[in-house]
Amino acid sequence: MKVYIFIGMLTEHEMTIIKKSWSTFRHIDPLVVGDAFYSKLFFDKPALRKMFPREMDAQYKKLLDMLNTIVMRLDRLDELTEEIIAMAKRHEGYGAKPEHYESVGEALLWTLKAGLGSEWNEELKNAWIKCYGILSNAMIGATAE
8 A cells, every 4th residue: 555645845834824823723513614614615616516415414424533543643734645545535535526626625614714714814724725735635636546
C-alpha cells in the first residue's frame, strides 16, 4: 500500500486559529450546519445530490464528526493517514471525482463563514483554505493509483 504524504503543512498559528474557530463552530447544531453545507453544495452542483441518501440527518452528523476529528488532530495529521485513505476510497465508491473536491471546499468555506459571522476574516479564511487543500489533495492522491 502506498502511503500518502500530506502536501504542505499548516503553521502553528494556522492550526491555532482553525482550532479556535472550530471551538466556536462545533457548538452549532449539526443539523443546522449539515443542512447549510449540503444546501449550498447541492445548489451549486445539483448533480451531486444523487450521490447522497434521501434522508440526510445521519450524513450531517458524519460531516461534523469527520471535521471534528480532523481539526482536533491538525498537529498530528499523519495519525489520520489510514482514515483519510479509507475515506477517499469510500467517496470514490460513491462516485466522487477529483473535480468535486473544489465544490465541497467552496461549500465548506461558505458554511464556516456563515456560522462564524464576525469571527471570520481573511486570515482565517486562508488558513481553512490551506487546511482543506492539504486534505483534499491527500484524498485525491489516495484514489489516483
